[in-house]
Amino acid sequence: MRSFVPTHVCKRGWCRALAAVLACMTLVAAAGRSAIAADVSTTTTSDEEAPKYWADRERGWFWYRPEPQGRREKPRAVQAPPAPARAAELAEFDALQKRVEELRNIAIIRPIERNIRNYLGVQAEVIDKASAFADVAQRVIWANPDFDYTVTGRPVNAKALEVYDREAIGAREATAIALAKDHALFFFFRSDCPYCHQFGPYLKEFEAKFGLTVVPISVDGGPLLPAFPSPKIDNGIARTLDVREVPALFLVEPASGRIVPIGYGVLSESELLERLQVVSQPDAERFVPSATQFVNSVPLR
Numbered sequence: 001m002r003s004f005v006p007t008h009v010c011k012r013g014w015c016r017a018l019a020a021v022l023a024c025m026t027l028v029a030a031a032g033r034s035a036i037a038a039d040v041s042t043t044t045t046s047d048e049e050a051p052k053y054w055a056d057r058e059r060g061w062f063w064y065r066p067e068p069q070g071r072r073e074k075p076r077a078v079q080a081p082p083a084p085a086r087a088a089e090l091a092e093f094d095a096l097q098k099r100v101e102e103l104r105n106i107a108i109i110r111p112i113e114r115n116i117r118n119y120l121g122v123q124a125e126v127i128d129k130a131s132a133f134a135d136v137a138q139r140v141i142w143a144n145p146d147f148d149y150t151v152t153g154r155p156v157n158a159k160a161l162e163v164y165d166r167e168a169i170g171a172r173e174a175t176a177i178a179l180a181k182d183h184a185l186f187f188f189f190r191s192d193c194p195y196c197h198q199f200g201p202y203l204k205e206f207e208a209k210f211g212l213t214v215v216p217i218s219v220d221g222g223p224l225l226p227a228f229p230s231p232k233i234d235n236g237i238a239r240t241l242d243v244r245e246v247p248a249l250f251l252v253e254p255a256s257g258r259i260v261p262i263g264y265g266v267l268s269e270s271e272l273l274e275r276l277q278v279v280s281q282p283d284a285e286r287f288v289p290s291a292t293q294f295v296n297s298v299p300l301r
Helices: 013-046 050-055 088-109 113-143 158-179 194-210 269-279
Strands: 184-189 213-218 248-253 258-264
Touching: 088 113, 158 194, 158 269, 184 194, 194 213, 194 269, 248 269, 258 269
Parallel strands: 184 213
Antiparallel strands: 184 248, 248 258
16 A cells, blocks of 8 residues: 655644544555564465475465364384294204205315215204104004094005905996996097997997997097997097097997097006096096086087
8 A cells, every 4th residue: 555645734634633543544554564464474384384385385375274184193104023933943944954065065166075074964964854754654644544644545565455446346347347338439530540440349349348438439430340330430520529530439428418438549448447447536527627528519420
């Protein structure tokens, strides 16, 4: 506000009164400007973030200052759980292993008698510890048959092995007889294949013994197979099953169209029984899902 003081004094009384009033207004305006400047100066010096605030027009005019927001607390660092104490035996094992390696490397680089003696000495210590471990472990196995694979699995004793093999063969034969109720075997052959001619009679005997139907399929259209004089001619099923070699054998379930490969080449009776038992397990498809295929129509006759 610009100050106004009359340049002349009127002789009349009202002029002198008007001049006095205007002088008072000028003094009041100057005092107001000084108070505002003092307030702004005080606010600026008391708040560290004030310079940033006054430079930010979007937050308000110079006469408006919002309440300062409380500072966010820094997230507390999550302390990792203390690592479990390491067994003293592990530290001893690491030290022994390091010692063996160092002495061995020294003996290799400089194979003098002293270095080799040092290495052979620590190696004998390791062998003694391993021997003691084996002895104690053997006694633990004797006392706990659950840990003895010769009891829970395949035995090593000759007499026990005879019983194990006899039981295994019986279970496999039972599997083949059970499969004969609703399964069949696709036998892919070629008329000029000597292995197919060799395998044919075995399959014929297998069919007669266990009742599992064998469906011979000629991939070249030739019927020259004495064991199966009237085979089916390949109608594209060989390509569907990706039959690349003969003889080839597949287990078929006509009701569902499920077809699983058994193998290629000439198989003995024991091999065939073992493979039939493996592929007929309930979880067989889970381990090798790509081996199983499904065909809509599977003719057996």
